Each structure stands twice: as C-alpha cells, then as structure tokens.
Amino acid sequence: MSTSTESAPATALATPADKPLGGRFIGATANYIDERTSISGLVKEIGRKIFPDHWSFMLGEIALWSFVVVFLSGSFLTFFFEASMAPTHYDGAYVPLRGIEMSAALESTLHISFDLRGGLLVRQIHHWAALLFIAAIGVHMLRVFFTGAFRKPRELNWVIGFVLFILAMALGFTGYSLPDDLLSGNGLRIIDGMIKGLPLIGTWTSYLLFGGEFPGNAIVGRLYTLHILLLPLILIALIAAHLMLMIINKHTQFAGPGRTNDNVVGYPMVPIYMSKMGGFLFITFGVLVLIASMFTINPIWNYGPYDPSPVSAGTQPDWYIGFADGALRLAPSNLDVVLFDHTWSFGILLPVAVLGLFIVLVAIYPFIEAWVTGDKREHHIAQRPRHAPTRTAIGVAGVIFYAVLWAAASSDIIATHFHLTMEGVIHTLQALLFVGPIVGYFVTKRIAIALQKKDREIALHGYESGRIVRLPGGEYIEVHQPVDAYERVKLIDFEIHEPLVVRPNDNGRIPWHENFRASLSRWFFEDRLSPVTQAEVNAAIAHQHHELEHIDHEEQEEIRGAHERAGAVDAPLHPIDDGHNPETANRPSNIIVVDEESPKKDNRPSD
Amino acid sequence: MSHEEEPQALEKAHQPSSGLVVAVADPVQNPGLPPHRERMTDKDPAAMSRAVRTVYTLFYISLAASLWAVAAYMLFPIESGEFGDIRSNNLFIGLGIGFALLTIGIAAIHWSKAIMPDKEHIEARHSTRGKESTREAAVNVFREANEESGFGRRTAIRGGLIAAVVASIVPGVTLFRGLAPHSSEENPLAGDPVALLKHTMWTEGERLAHDPSGLPIRAADVALGSAVHVIPESLKDLGHLEGYLEEKAKAIVLLMRLLPEQLPAEYNRLDWSYDGIVAYSKVCTHVGCPVALYEQQTHHLLCPCHQSQFDVSRGAEVIFGPAARPLPQLPITVDAEGYLVAKSDFEEPVGPSFWERH
Numbered sequence: 001m002s003t004s005t006e007s008a009p010a011t012a013l014a015t016p017a018d019k020p021l022g023g024r025f026i027g028a029t030a031n032y033i034d035e036r037t038s039i040s041g042l043v044k045e046i047g048r049k050i051f052p053d054h055w056s057f058m059l060g061e062i063a064l065w066s067f068v069v070v071f072l073s074g075s076f077l078t079f080f081f082e083a084s085m086a087p088t089h090y091d092g093a094y095v096p097l098r099g100i101e102m103s104a105a106l107e108s109t110l111h112i113s114f115d116l117r118g119g120l121l122v123r124q125i126h127h128w129a130a131l132l133f134i135a136a137i138g139v140h141m142l143r144v145f146f147t148g149a150f151r152k153p154r155e156l157n158w159v160i161g162f163v164l165f166i167l168a169m170a171l172g173f174t175g176y177s178l179p180d181d182l183l184s185g186n187g188l189r190i191i192d193g194m195i196k197g198l199p200l201i202g203t204w205t206s207y208l209l210f211g212g213e214f215p216g217n218a219i220v221g222r223l224y225t226l227h228i229l230l231l232p233l234i235l236i237a238l239i240a241a242h243l244m245l246m247i248i249n250k251h252t253q254f255a256g257p258g259r260t261n262d263n264v265v266g267y268p269m270v271p272i273y274m275s276k277m278g279g280f281l282f283i284t285f286g287v288l289v290l291i292a293s294m295f296t297i298n299p300i301w302n303y304g305p306y307d308p309s310p311v312s313a314g315t316q317p318d319w320y321i322g323f324a325d326g327a328l329r330l331a332p333s334n335l336d337v338v339l340f341d342h343t344w345s346f347g348i349l350l351p352v353a354v355l356g357l358f359i360v361l362v363a364i365y366p367f368i369e370a371w372v373t374g375d376k377r378e379h380h381i382a383q384r385p386r387h388a389p390t391r392t393a394i395g396v397a398g399v400i401f402y403a404v405l406w407a408a409a410s411s412d413i414i415a416t417h418f419h420l421t422m423e424g425v426i427h428t429l430q431a432l433l434f435v436g437p438i439v440g441y442f443v444t445k446r447i448a449i450a451l452q453k454k455d456r457e458i459a460l461h462g463y464e465s466g467r468i469v470r471l472p473g474g475e476y477i478e479v480h481q482p483v484d485a486y487e488r489v490k491l492i493d494f495e496i497h498e499p500l501v502v503r504p505n506d507n508g509r510i511p512w513h514e515n516f517r518a519s520l521s522r523w524f525f526e527d528r529l530s531p532v533t534q535a536e537v538n539a540a541i542a543h544q545h546h547e548l549e550h551i552d553h554e555e556q557e558e559i560r561g562a563h564e565r566a567g568a569v570d571a572p573l574h575p576i577d578d579g580h581n582p583e584t585a586n587r588p589s590n591i592i593v594v595d596e597e598s599p600k601k602d603n604r605p606s607d
Numbered sequence: 608m609s610h611e612e613e614p615q616a617l618e619k620a621h622q623p624s625s626g627l628v629v630a631v632a633d634p635v636q637n638p639g640l641p642p643h644r645e646r647m648t649d650k651d652p653a654a655m656s657r658a659v660r661t662v663y664t665l666f667y668i669s670l671a672a673s674l675w676a677v678a679a680y681m682l683f684p685i686e687s688g689e690f691g692d693i694r695s696n697n698l699f700i701g702l703g704i705g706f707a708l709l710t711i712g713i714a715a716i717h718w719s720k721a722i723m724p725d726k727e728h729i730e731a732r733h734s735t736r737g738k739e740s741t742r743e744a745a746v747n748v749f750r751e752a753n754e755e756s757g758f759g760r761r762t763a764i765r766g767g768l769i770a771a772v773v774a775s776i777v778p779g780v781t782l783f784r785g786l787a788p789h790s791s792e793e794n795p796l797a798g799d800p801v802a803l804l805k806h807t808m809w810t811e812g813e814r815l816a817h818d819p820s821g822l823p824i825r826a827a828d829v830a831l832g833s834a835v836h837v838i839p840e841s842l843k844d845l846g847h848l849e850g851y852l853e854e855k856a857k858a859i860v861l862l863m864r865l866l867p868e869q870l871p872a873e874y875n876r877l878d879w880s881y882d883g884i885v886a887y888s889k890v891c892t893h894v895g896c897p898v899a900l901y902e903q904q905t906h907h908l909l910c911p912c913h914q915s916q917f918d919v920s921r922g923a924e925v926i927f928g929p930a931a932r933p934l935p936q937l938p939i940t941v942d943a944e945g946y947l948v949a950k951s952d953f954e955e956p957v958g959p960s961f962w963e964r965h
Contacts, residue, residue: 050730087847093688101847114688117680120697121704153735186896189856190912193894193959203961207800208786213853214895218786250732258640264730265640272719279715286709293701308856309818309836309889311897313911328894328929329913336931338965345960347893347931380732412914422914423927486641493635533633 051273052253052266054382056143061277063136065284066129067239073126074175074228080116082108083224085180085217094301102305105180105220109300124292130175131297132288134168134320141165145365145395147382149252151375155366157245160238162363167235169320174227176298176318180220183298185306187317188219190325197348215306252382255493257486261380314413319406326408327351330430358401372520374500386455387494389448390524396444397437404433445527452529455491458483459532460540469555479551482544492532499525640727648721658721665714669707676703801963805956807857809937814840815862815886815947823946824862829884834901835862837886839949857957859889859897860937862947863919865906874922879938881947886937887923888957891915893930895959908934931960 020027034040051057084104090097092107094114112119141161144150150158173191177184192214195206211218250264259265267273317325328351335346361368369391370376385392407414408429415425462480470476483491500521502514556573563571647654679699685692737745753759790798797803814823818836821843829835837860845851867883875885887908891898896912906919907926915928923934935957938950956964 048728050728093686095688114685114693117683117685117696118700120693121701124697186912189896190894193891193896196959196961197894199962201962203800203804203963206961208783211787212797213800213803213850214856215852217848222786249735250730257638258727258729260637262732264732265727267725268728272723275715275719275723279712279719282708282712282715284712286705286707286712289701289708290705293698293705306852307819308852309838309859309897309899311899311911313900315911325913331929333915333925333928334931335929336960341965342962343960343964345931347929348960351929378735412911422916426914426928485638489635489637493637531631532635533631534636535633537635 046247047270048268049247049250050264050266050268051251052259052264054254056147057251058280059136059140059143061280062284063133063140064239064243065281066133066136066288067235068281069129069285069288070126070133071232073122073129076122077112077126078228080108080112080119081105081178081224083178083221085215085220097301097304100305103180103220105178106300106305109179109181113301121289121292124295124297125288126175127297128291128295129288130172131318131320132284134165134172137161137165137168138320142395142399146385146392147252147254148379148388148391149382150366151379152370153249153378154245154252155370157242157249158366159363160242160245164235164238164242166359167231167238171227171231171235172318172320174223174231177223178220178227179298179300180306181300182303182306182310182312183300183315185215185308186311186315187321188215189308190328194328194348194352197345198352199342199344199349202345215308250380252380254382254384254490256490259381261378264380314416316413317409322409323402323405324351324355326405326411326429327355329408329411330405330426330433355405358398362398369524372500372517372524373497374517374521375497381494383494386448386451389445389452389528390526392448393441393445397441400436400440401433404429404436408433449527449529456529456532459488459491460536462544469551470558471551471554472558477551479548480544481548482541488537492537496528496531497525640729643726646721646725655722658717662714662718662722665710665717669710669714672703672705672707672710674703676700676707679703801961804857804958804961804964807952807957808839808842808854809858809949809952811949811951812942813949814942815860815939815949816840816842818859825945826881826884826941826947827945829862829864829947831864831866831883832903833864834903836889836899837862856895857890860886861889861898861901861908862886863901863906865920869906869920871920874920874924876936876938879936879950881940884939884947885919886939886947886949887917887919887934888937888953889934890958891930892925892932892934892957893928893959898934 020030022030082104086104087101088104088107089099089101090107090110091099092111092115094110097110109123112123114120144158144161173187177188192206192210195209196202198205206214209219209222210216211222251266253259253264253266256265316322328348331347331351333347335350337344337346385395408426411425411429412422414420415422462482465479465481467479468476469479500518502510502518504510505514559573563569648658649655676699679696679702683692683696683699685696736742758765787800788794788797790796815837816823816839818838821838821840823840824835824837838855839858842851842855842858845854862884863886864882864884867880870877870880870883870885879885889897889899891910891912893910893913893915896910898908898910898915898917900909900911901907901919902909908917908919908923909915910928910930913929915930916926917923917930917934918926923936925931925933935953935955937953939947940950942948
C-alpha cells in the first residue's frame with residue numbers, strides 16, 4: 001500500500017469538529033453531503049488510487065478530453081442550428097449567398113458562421129475536436145493493441161473501446177451531414193447508394209431512412225436526433241463503463257524496476273492526477289481553440305446548398321471515413337450479378353464485406369489471441385511490441401491494410417498531384433492491399449526479433465561506450481560498459497511462451513480444431529528466444545567486470561609506459577578531476593612533455 | 608474494488624495454471640524501485656519559489672487572456688459581413704480563449720510536476736475475480752431467487768414471459784414503417800419505392816433543358832464535342848416541397864454531340880440519338896454520384912466520387928472503376944420547333960443497383 005499519510009478529504013470528515021480541514025464551512029458541507037450520500041467511502045476508495053505514468057497512457061485521455069470539448073461546443077451549436085430541410089432564403093451578412101434558396105439547416109449553419117459573433121469559432125472548435133476525438137481513439141487503440149493491454153482481464157474493455165470508436169465515426173458522419181451543403185449531400189448520396197446495394201433490405205432501408213426518395217425532406221432531422229441524442233447517450237454510457245473498468249482492473253504498466261504483474265507503481269489520483277488530468281483537459285481544449293481560431297475547416301459557404309447535379313472534382317470524405325470510401329473505389333468493374341431474379345450488387349457487397357470482416361477481426365482480436373495462446377492468466381504488464389513479434393506483425397499488417405484503403409480514398413488526388421494515371425494508381429493500390437500486409441508482416445516480425453536480440457546483447461554484454469582502447473598488441477577495441485541494473489530489468493524482464501500442445505480428449509481423440517489451434521499456436525510463438533536466467537545475467541556481469549578490469553589494467557600499463565617514455569613518471573594515470581568535464585581524456589597522446597629536449601617527444605603511441 | 612485486504616500473492620491458488628509460459632527456474636531478479644532522485648525544487652528553496660511564481664503567474668495570464676476574449680467579442684464586430692471582419696472576430700476571440708485555457712493547463716501540470724511530491728507509490732494489485740466467499744454468496748442469491756420464483760422449474764411461465772416480451776417489441780418496430788409515406792389517393796406510388804425507382808419524370812415529348820436555367824435546348828445549338836448538363840423542362844415547375852430535388856436526382860442527364868460515325872451501331876441504338884447527339888443518365892450506376900466530368904477527346908465520362916469511367920461511344924459501358932453497369936440512355940429526338948425532346952422515359956432504372964432492380 002502507499003506509504004503516504006491518510007488522504008486529505010477522508011480526514012476532513014473524520015477530524016474532530018473544532019478544526020475541520022478546509023475551514024468550518026467546508027467541513028460542515030462535507031459532513032452534510034456524507035451523512036446523506038456516504039461519499040466518504042468513495043473518496044477513500046479512489047482518492048489515493050495509484051496510476052502509473054507513461055506518455056502513451058495519455059492518448060486515451062486526449063480522446064476523453066476532446067469528447068468533452070465536442071460535447072460543450074456541440075451543446076452551444078444546438079441553440080442556433082435548425083435541423084430542418086424546409087426551403088428558405090439566406091438573407092444574412094454574407095453577401096455571395098444572399099437570396100439563394102436553401103434548406104433551413106444550411107441557412108442556420110451560415111447564420112452561425114457569419115451572423116453570430118464567435119459562432120464560426122465554436123463551429124470550427126466542434127469540427128476540429130471531433131476530428132481529434134476520432135484520431136485520438138485510433139491512436140489509443142493502436143497503443144493498447146501493440147502493448148497487449150487488451151489481454152485478460154481487459155478483453156471486454158477492448159470491445160467497449162472498439163464500440164466507442166465505431167460510435168465516434170457514426171457521430172462524425174451524422175454531424176458532417178447536418179449542414180445539408182453540397183459536399184454532405186454527396187456523402188449521403190453515397191450512403192444511399194451503398195444501402196440500396198444491400199440484398200433484400202436495401203431498397204426499403206433507404207426508403208425508410210430518407211422518408212421517401214433520396215434526398216427527401218426528412219434526413220437532416222433524423223440524423224440530428226441520432227447525432228445529438230441517441231448516439232451521444234450510448235457513447236457517454238460506454239465511456240463511463242470504459243473508465244469504471246479501467247479503475248477496477250487498474251491501469252497496466254510497463255515492466256521496469258520495482259514494477260511487477262502484482263503491483264502498480266505511480267502517483268496518486270489526488271492530488272497528482274487530478275492536477276495533471278485536469279490540466280490536460282485545459283491544454284486539449286486550449287490547443288483546439290487555437291487551431292479553430294487559425295485554421296478553417298469545412299467552409300460550407302464555398303459549397304452552397306445541396307443539388308444532385310453538380311459535384312466538384314477531387315471530392316474527399318472526412319478523413320476517418322476515408323478507409324470505407326477507399327474500399328469502394330478499389331472494387332473491380334461490372335460486378336452486378338442477377339441471381340434468382342434479383343440484383344446482387346457485388347461492387348458494393350464486396351467492399352462492405354471486406355470492411356465488415358476487418359472490423360470484426362479488430363473487435364474480437366483479444367479472444368482470438370487468447371484462444372491461440374491458451375493463456376488464461378491476468379496480465380497487467382504492458383508488453384513492449386518487440387516482445388510479442390507475431391502480434392506486432394499482425395498489427396502492422398492491419399495498419400497497412402487500413403492505410404491502403406485510406407490512400408485509395410484519395411486516389412484521384414494522388415494521380416493528379418503526382419502526374420500518374422488514375423488506372424495506375426488504383427491498380428497499384430489494389431495490389432498493395434494484398435501484398436503490403438504480407439510484406440509488412442514478415443518485415444515487422446524480423447525487426448521485432450532482431451530488437452529482442454539487440455536488447456539481450458546489451459543486457460548481457462553491455463552497451464557500446466564509444467571509448468576506443470588500443471591494446472598492447474596493437475588491437476583496438478571499443479569498451480562495452482555494463483548497463484545499470486535498473487535499465488537491465490527493462491530489457492530482459494518478460495515472459496516467453498511455448499506453443500500449445502495438443503492433448504487427446506476423453507475419447508482419446510484429437511479433434512481437428514485442436515490440431516488447427518495448435519498449429520496456429522506454433523505459428524504465433526515461432527522463432528521465440530529462450531528466456532534469460534539470473535545465473536546467465538550474473539555470469540555475464542562477472543565476465544564484463546573481469547573484462548573491464550583487464551582493459552583498465554592494459555590501458556594503465558600503456559599510459560604508464562607512455563609517461564615513462566615522455567619522462568613524466570609521476571604523471572597521473574587518470575585525468576585530474578578539477579570540477580570541469582574535460583573534453584579530452586588523459587591519453588598518452590596529450591601528456592604535456594616537460595623536457596623540451598627529450599628525444600622521445602614525438603614518439604606518440606597514437607601515431 | 609471490494610477486496611482490498613488480500614494482495615494478489617495470496618490468491619495465487621485461484622490463478623489458472625501458468626499454462627504455456629516457459630518456466631524459468633532462475634528468473635531475472637527485479638532490483639526494486641531505483642533510489643528516488645530529488646528534483647531541483649526539492650533541493651533548492653529558490654527553485655521552489657520560482658516554480659510557485661511560475662504557476663500563479665500563468666494563472667493570472669490566463670485571467671488576462673479571458674478578459675481579452677470578452678474584449679475581442681466587443682471590439683471585433685462581424686455585422687458588416689466583410690470576410691476580414693469575420694476572420695478577425697474568429698481569430699481574436701479564439702486566441703483569447705485558447706491562451707486562457709492553455710495557460711490554466713500548463714500551470715496545473717507544472718504545479719503537479721514541480722511542486723507536488725513526486726515520490727512514487729506502490730499499490731498491490733488484486734485478482735479481478737471476487738473472493739470465493741463472495742462468489743458463493745452471489746451464486747446463492749441466484750439459487751434462492753430461482754427457488755422462490757420458480758423461474759427454472761415453471762417452464763410454462765418462463766416460456767410465456769419470453770414470448771410476451773419478444774412479441775411486445777414488434778408493435779414498436781411496426782411503428783417505424785411510418786418513417787416513409789404510404790400510398791394515398793393523390794399519390795398512389797408513395798408506398799412503393801421500387802416503382803418510384805423505376806421511373807423518372809421524362810416522358811414522351813418532354814423537352815431537354817439546360818441545368819440549372821431550365822431553358823430548352825435546340826439540337827442545332829449543341830456544338831460538336833460539347834457536353835451539356837440537362838434537366839427536364841418541366842422540372843422548374845416543381846417546388847422544393849413537391850419533389851424538386853427527388854425528381855432532379857433521378858432525371859439529370861448529360862447530353863453529348865459526337866460525329867455520327869463515332870457511335871457504332873453495335874453499341875448505340877441509333878434511333879435513340881439524333882444526328883450524333885446522345886443523352887445518358889448522369890447518375891452513376893455505382894452509388895449515385897453525378898457523373899459530371901466529360902473528356903472530349905476520348906468520349907469518356909468520369910465520376911469524380913469513385914473514378915468510374917464510361918465510354919460514350921460504346922454505349923456508356925464501364926471501362927474502369929467500381930461501377931457495375933453502363934449508364935442508362937435516354938431516347939431523344941427533336942420536335943417540330945427543333946428542340947430536343949425525350950422519346951420516352953429511360954428503359955431501365957437509373958442510378959445505383961438495388962435488390963428489386965431486375
């Protein structure tokens with residue numbers, strides 16, 4: 001348990017009444033609340049909870065705080081936005097669009113941007129914060145994936161986090177569609193086309209969603225309800241569950257001195273994290289406001305109202321939808337099939353199925369890995385990616401797959417920008433979609449294993465100190481210095497697993513799926529290194545010390561000899577520590593020669 | 608959170624076996640926490656008071672920035688509608704709020720890092736599963752509840768409950784049919800999306816008109832090599848609440864004039880064109896974006912959304928990209944006054960594929 005004294009808020013309630021902590025009023029208020037809520041128990045429980053410190057644990061926090069910013073700025077916008085597609089005319093301050101017929105949604109969005117002081121600022125804060133929210137969730141997920149922080153007991157929290165990611169994208173898309181401008185209308189047109197391509201339910205789903213034929217007069221109002229009520233409600237409930245599970249499971253920590261699977265080393269919730277996290281909310285908010293004040297986002301006034309006819313070249317979805325749009329672009333031509341007197345639109349279904357499979361694999365990856373490894377213990381140590389080479393390689397393959405889809409959403413921009421043919425770009429990306437992940441997998445796995453070997457090399461044989469010593473035989477060596485014991489443990493303190501071994505079941509048979517599982521497990525733990533033992537470490541340290549002493553001895557002999565030849569027998573063997581840190585060491589080559597006429601003055605060993 | 612007394616070490620009995628971890632008889636020893644290193648603010652009172660000064664100064668800078676934001680709200684009006692005024696209003700309010708928030712954040716974090724103690728604490732972890740006694744008590748709760756209610760025993764009640772609850776959802780779902788209109792006297796097709804998708808407002812004799820002006824197009828005015836964005840002439844009579852956008856979304860057409868010999872008969876139904884003028888639906892057969900880009904030299908149409916390409920000289924068939932079908936052709940001819948008119952509606956549904964299309 002922590003060595004600190006009792007937490008301050010808890011004692012406030014327990015101290016005798018003559019001098020309550022924080023003064024008479026605070027003490028009385030605290031007492032009033034506790035007698036009605038028993039909140040002192042909660043304060044005692046989580047007030048001094050310990051959280052580990054690492055920069056990568058902050059990524060999820062960026063997501064949390066940018067959501068707070070989204071929520072606050074969005075609430076402001078609801079006071080002015082009209083979620084209606086009723087036709088009206090803009091008559092506000094912005095001259096170029098005055099008198100043009102448009103929906104009330106676009107009119108009110110223009111009103112917010114141009115006729116409300118600070119309105120454009122809040123709109124841009126909202127959009128930038130939403131983009132940061134989704135980006136932060138994505139990066140946070142990558143951190144959790146690559147450190148194995150989704151392993152037991154945190155699999156369910158991974159799934160909750162995954163649903164949050166999907167919800168965030170859904171919120172982004174519904175929000176993007178609300179202003180009813182030309183670009184968002186085209187985005188909806190694409191969604192409509194995709195929905196219509198679904199077998200059996202497509203036509204009616206689209207018809208019900210749009211309240212009639214596309215675009216209809218209903219969609220903005222309906223998306224608004226989803227955007228400000230239903231989806232945020234689910235999102236907030238899941239964020240609460242996500243954070244509660246994080247507290248119950250306690251945060252993972254990286255291996256290191258004093259840090260084990262059975263403890264958590266860090267700083268208390270109050271006051272350290274309250275101050276750090278609270279401060280970070282303000283930093284996130286402040287940075288978003290600065291971005292919003294300086295960089296325009298989604299200038300709907302350039303696009304004008306939605307019309308099914310015009311569209312500009314180089315249309316791009318918001319970046320987080322890019323992977324889905326890219327998947328659509330990479331589908332081959334002419335894939336419509338008429339089967340059983342119905343149209344199967346495989347040009348839509350194929351990318352949708354590929355995306356669905358990819359997303360489902362991400363969602364259930366913790367369970368797949370647990371099944372393959374047969375590992376049922378709790379894990380609280382965040383692994384370094386190199387210590388799980390196969391997982392890291394799978395992760396990189398997934399990232400490349402996503403990145404290729406994402407790049408495909410800008411295929412036209414890539415083609416025009418780099419003067420390539422449209423067809424060449426698409427065909428290259430189609431090939432990369434399959435080849436890229438495979439190459440990425442093998443390269444990453446090799447790099448991870450090589451990094452493990454490098455770590456072991458450093459732990460057992462020391463690091464390259466940069467100090468070159470010439471031995472009497474004329475040989476030059478670079479001295480390897482042993483690493484600090486606290487650093488060493490970070491390098492080699494990790495578990496190594498063996499592949500699953502199949503065992504016959506009660507009937508004396510090995511079912512095919514167990515064989516399959518075992519072969520997956522062999523693949524997963526392929527090329528693993530055997531663990532380092534303390535005896536090996538001790539032997540290596542002893543060897544290193546012996547070696548260093550030997551080198552020191554040889555070196556001193558060398559210097560002493562040089563001193564003698566220079567006629568300065570009493571010169572120190574080591575540099576005199578005069579408080580400065582001399583750039584040049586006391587080497588035979590820079591001994592001050594006392595006797596100018598010494599015939600050996602030029603006999604410098606380093607020549 | 609409820610089992611604070613037992614460190615995980617005591618619960619090893621509940622832990623599943625170490626399974627596949629390679630057991631090392633002599634694992635690497637963890638040296639424990641490194642000795643604590645004091646910060647400058649711990650060692651030097653001057654550094655500490657400097658840090659304190661930094662923190663409260665930042666808080667006061669924040670206060671000043673907040674005041675500036677309010678001042679900027681008043682100093683930079685936007686009522687002129689000038690773009691520069693809007694930009695100044697946005698920038699200066701934003702700078703004020705941004706720095707006000709940022710300095711609070713920096714101050715709070717500096718406070719926690721430089722002034723609050725930075726000695727690391729160690730807390731034991733506990734196995735996530737409840738204590739055995741707790742788990743047994745929980746199981747007992749369900750056992751007793753089951754005995755008292757008879758939920759497991761009285762299968763007729765249980766079956767009835769499940770059936771009733773499932774059935775009770777159905778009316779709620781049914782109500783959502785109202786998301787889209789039903790058919791009615793004045794609108795007999797409103798409840799039939801398939802029929803609606805199969806027809807556009809093009810009818811025999813409907814004049815082709817410029818988009819968006821609505822002026823009819825004379826065949827003689829269509830220059831060779833040009834492409835014209837076309838809507839039905841009577842579209843302009845529709846208001847926004849009478850289906851203007853819905854009809855336009857289906858009826859938009861691209862008109863192109865090629866040399867008649869560039870339209871080989873095996874690809875083009877020549878009686879559907881007029882003197883090298885052909886009209887194709889502008890709605891992409893992929894997901895419905897307008898196929899707005901025409902390349903005059905190659906007679907290719909390009910959809911800017913997903914880069915599907917259609918060859919007009921070969922019946923607008925797909926030559927690249929994810930589209931599944933050629934663009935539907937609108938049969939056209941000229942009326943007595945020389946204006947281009949439709950011969951009929953499209954012969955197949957326009958736009959993206961759908962289940963009942965065939």
